[in-house]
Amino acid sequence: MDNIVVEALVRALSVGTPLLLACLGAIINERGGVVNLGVEGMMAVGALAAFAVASSSPDANLWLAVGASMLAGAALAALHAVATVTLRANQFVSGLALALIGTGAAGLLGKKFEGLPLFNKVADWNLGGLVINPFTVAALLLAAALAFYLNSTRSGLTLRSVGENPAAADVLGVNVGAVRVLAVLAGGSLSGVAGAFLALSYRASWADNMTAGLGWIAVALVIFVGWRPLRAVLGSLFFGFLYYLQFRLQGNSPIPTEVFNAMPFVLVLVVLALAGLRGQQGHAPAGLGRPYVRGER
């Protein structure tokens, strides 16, 4: 019994790790007032960049691989920043385009890495009997750091004010555009790291569509957790647990496989509807999704 509980927890933490990383990225993004639905695409290019660097030679540096994933995610996010912040394009549709570009480009450029082995995958740590992945540790620490940053630092306050009331922030001398661009880039690099976890550790390989909708679930998770980093830990654990159940029950039950495949997406809908009923959307940053133009309001 104990074994099953531990296994479930470890497994949920594991699948929950990319969700948490991407969700934290999206929280930074959205707290600054910019929605980025391109998480799935940024994860895909992050995974490819990490895999490409790590597999280029047997002793390729894994830090370098993670760095490459951050750069790739941020580079894709930069397109979003230019389109939405500078050119005031519709944030939702731009994010959708980003998701297409990211998954498409990763599938195209990653073709030559398909089926290749990874010699130096990121191994789990054994901390006195507790086996845990370094990415998971990093994600948990990051959640705590982000909560502290948003609630207790001056710069975090500036970020929030740009998301809540860009006009007021502007009057106080904050460069709204610059803050938003930085927030989008930070969000992109964290999505990239989420992809790196998949390519360097969880799957330790490259395949087209290996993000498999996790990016979209992370986007929905942000709303579910009310834009709060610490709640994101619980939220990603919850969805991680669902994936564990899917893995665990598949084949061992009379319920068809497809029901399990559809389950996370059905649950996202249920969870979003519940969040809507509870008025959770009220916690969204007030300036979210709207381009800021000085002198307009």
Place this chain on the structure above:
Amino acid sequence: MRFVPIAVPSAARAGLVTLAAVAVALALCALVFVFYGVSPAEVYSTMLRGTLGDSTGLAEVGRRTIPLLLVGAGLAIAFRAQFFNIGGEGQLLLGAVFAAGTALFVPLPGPLLLPVVFIMGAVGGGLWAWIAALLRRLNVNEILSTLMLNYIAVALVTYLIAGPWKGKDVRGYIYTDSFPEAANLPVVAGTQVHWPTLLLGVVVALGLQWLLGRSTFGYALRVVGENPGAARYAGISSARVMTTVALITGGAAGLAGAGEVAGIHHRLLEAGQISLGYGFTAVIVAWLARGNPALCLITAPVMGIILAGGDLLKIDLNMPFRVVDVFSGVILLCLIASEVFVRNRVVWGVRA
């Protein structure tokens, strides 16, 4: 650099900016091809030669145009109402499911069968979009909900063809039995262009244009889209408009799904074989047409070239079909980023 609004942007300006955006998009895609290791000239010439260069190619473009026209025309009015339905894919699949269920299991006299197949297709697609409209009342963003519904639709199709609807003569692959003869659409000889659906697409595009521009409902729809505050003041129920819009766009996508299974495959098969991402590509069809259903008569074939061209790149240059996603994404991004240049003049230098 700053933007100075233009009071009434001309249609010519919109057209020019759109062309420029597509040109920039093709240049950006060329960069990706260089990075991939093929010459962009080879990619583009392969695509053009194989699609517009001969009759087989043209027929392939025509075949892709049919679903793009139906889904795109529906999405065009959805975007005008600010209902960002990106679930065309799932709605098309549900249309295919309802159509296939009717063709396979409902005993109807020959001439009645096809009309009922299409009606049920529209019902299936409409219902799937309706879920998103209901969820929107709970403040669930429709981009997210329609996207999730896409994934769920794929699982549903797989479940049906692998489970209860699995065909008798199936080896290896999964699909249903073939439809009865009476449920098969006629095609242009020697091609897979099922012309009745094409005709239906033209009628739907023109009909929706009329609805948008000339009817009371179209007026309400535009008011809700352009100024929700004014709509509320005028007593227009935005929830009711959204529900109707969802039923129309989902219904149109459902017709496309019915057309694909009745016109080409004659059975229900895997989601990836029914649709080549028509739902997403149609988003660009509708955006290129700037929300005018009738203009989809031009923009659907344009994107049809890209989809048919993607097939050619796969066969001739051995490139993954994902290349189509790169095209779609880059074109979409350039289109929406260029919007600002339609409605504003660019002035260089500091504010006077």
